[in-house]
Amino acid sequence: MGAGRNTSLRRLARRVWPGANPLRRRTDWFEPVALLVLMLAAVMVVTLALMTSQSVLRDRLAAVQDEEASRHPVVATVVAEIRDQGSANRSLAVRWGQPPDEHFAVVQVPAYVRAEKTVPVWLDRDGQVTSAPSTRAEATQAAGTLGAAVLLGGLMALSIGYGLARWVVVRGRLSAWGAEWEWVEPRWRNHMS
Structure with a gap:
């Protein structure tokens, strides 16, 4: 049972991290590094969303107290x-x-x-x-809405950025394969005849 689990973990690690495979391309390093950067950026976006939400909540609650005292x-x-x-x-x-x-x-x-x-x-x-006067519920709702907007906007921007970067890498990879095929195909065709 333990050996099967160990090989599954190794396979997963090899799939995520290219390692020392002699057939790896330079672009194979992009995906694991990009995923690591994406995960770190996602943690930063979540932190930023929470900090923004807390800041807005603190400001709104202070405004609620001021309004309650003055009205x-x-x-x-x-x-x-x-x-x-x-x-x-x-x-x-x-x-x-x-x-x-x-x-x-x-x-x-x-x-x-x-x-x-x-x-x-x-x-x-x-x-x-x-x-x-504004209510505490309205202050909480405003802070939650802004925090959710920062979170969704940040994660959407990260997803779009990752998708565009991956598209560029895949396009370059396909172009390199096409160039290699142009070089190999005439030799292979002559070899097969």
């Missing part, structure tokens, strides 16, 4: 609905507070949200209407 919600009463034709959002005229500190504003809500009597309105430190 606060108030409950506003809907005064009127302003019709927007063909828009994904609806405009609502709202008011909050009591006279003499009563405030009015027009806010956008998604068209699929039902019109209620009250809606939450987010205010910044100056009391101006602003958007709701």
Whole structure:
């Protein structure tokens, strides 16, 4: 059992690494070296994707904390609905507070949200209407999306680069075989006659 496994490993090693085969060509060294470089580059791409994702997540979470600290919600009463034709959002005229500190504003809500009597309105430190703060889930999603884009883009670039390099080597190998055949074929034909 151990001997069969040993020969299988040797065969695999010979297939991947050309070794001292007297029939090997100079281009036979390309494939194992290119695979080694490709594996190292893939590890670097994965590391870069993780570092990018972590950096973006850290920045986004800091922005989320800042937004949460600088914004606060108030409950506003809907005064009127302003019709927007063909828009994904609806405009609502709202008011909050009591006279003499009563405030009015027009806010956008998604068209699929039902019109209620009250809606939450987010205010910044100056009391101006602003958007709701970002959530931790949105920060995580943005970091994951960017990390995945870096990973997929890097691996795609590596695959294309490897494929192009291999195409060049195979094309050169076929050209060399053609040149050798042009030299050998007349002699072989005369030898066979």
